[in-house]
Amino acid sequence: MLDQRAQTLLKTLIERYIIDGQPVGSRTLSRYSGLELSPATIRNVMSDLEELGFVSSPHTSAGRVPTPRAYRLFVDTMLAVHPLEAAVQQVVSQVQNRLQPASPQQLVASAAQVLSNLSQFAGVILTPRRSQVFKHIEFLRLSEKRILLIIVTPDGDVQNRIILTASDYSPAQLVEAGNYINTHFGGLSFDEVRRRLRTELEALRGDMTTLMQTAMEASTDVMAEGAENVLISGERNLLGVEDLSSNMDRLRQLFDVFEQKTGLLQLLDVSSRAQGVQIFIGGESHLVPIEQMSVVTAPYEVDGKVVGTLGVIGPTRMAYERVIPIVDITAKLLSNALSQH
Structure with a gap:
């Protein structure tokens, strides 16, 4: 679509805009592009690029700024991603050592902080889907007809749910019910337990059967709640990004995204269904609700199976060649740490 001259000028314009944050004029393009072109020729090329939708002209300046379409072309065909600079590699190495002994939940939280610290934007992680299999459950009587259900998953995750029952159960009855479930069904999914309960509990008293059925339904609910949760770190970093914070409506919209998290989810x-690093650019992708915002993501794995996604949220005017390796390497480090846990 673009000849080599137009591509070089567009690439130069995007790179200068990322660095300076100011509309780029023909004089700047002449200085940094390496092309010996007259200002008139550069203006003609810019006019062509504007007609094609790659640049736009702010009303207050004669210079031009890249559009979402330009950023997409840039990251897909023009971007040279270099290895992380030595300083960042040292930080990543330190993080890798810090991740090793932590629990899965701590690993994920640490990875979100790593992404935020290294990028100076916001780190975001889709946490692993909660296991639908339980290792151990326990019933504790809170009061008449109120029971605390405690669920422990094979990876050590603990979830609680209060059950309201039609009957009042004694502590001894609750211990009996918990022991029965743990002995006969430990290691199975709650759906499988519920199926078996329908046929295998006829020998138990009816009221105990009701308790166990209620427990299985509540267990399925509590494990499903937040099964895919979005964890965000460093969102306040974006307050210092002029592209996002200079407009109050835009800023309010940005924090609505963090508040609701539905779109991010x-x-x-x-992106978890894709391989490798993905780049979502605001104004181009309907998944990014703000035109001045981009999200760089990569899936992470446990034992070769994708369990979640992590990424960096920042301005469209971000240094992609620096953020992409940060996201890529953090995903690999988190995958290794979770698989070794």
Whole structure:
């Protein structure tokens, strides 16, 4: 679509805009592009690029700024991603050592902080789907007809749920019910336990059967709640990004995204089905609700199976060649740490 001259000028314009944050004029393009072109020729090329939708002209300046379409072309065909600079590699190495002894939940939280610290933007992670299998459950009587259900998963995750029952159960009855479930069904999914309970509990008293059925239904609910949760670190970093914070409506919209998380969840879910680093650019992708925002993501794994997605949220005017390796390497480090846990 673009000849070599137009590509070089567009690439130069994007790179200068990322660095300076100011509309780029023909004089700047002449200085940094390495092309010996007259200002008139450069203006003609810019006019062509504007007609094609790659640049736009702010009303207050004669210079031009890249559009989402330009950023997409840039990251897909023009971007040279270099290895992380030595200083960042040292930080990543330190993080890798710090991740090793932590629990899965701590590993994920640490990875979100790593992404935020290294990028100076916001780190975001779609946490692993909660296991639907339980290792151990326990019932504790809170009061008449109120029971605390404690669920322990094979990876050590502990979830609680209060059950309201039609009957009042004694502590001894609750211990009996918990022991029966743990002995006969430990290691199975709650759906499988519920199926077996329908046929295998006829020998138990009816009221105990009701308790166990209620427990299985509540267990399925509590494990499903937040099964895919979005964890965000460093969102306040974005307050210092002029592209996002200079407009109050835009800033309010940005924090609505963090508050609701629904759109981010959908975006991360989409990227978890892809391989490698994905770049979602605002104004181009319907998954990114703000035109001045981009999200760089990568899936992470446990034992070769994708369990979640992580990424960096920042301005469209970000240094992609620096953020992409940060996201890529952090995903690999987190995958290794979770697989070794």
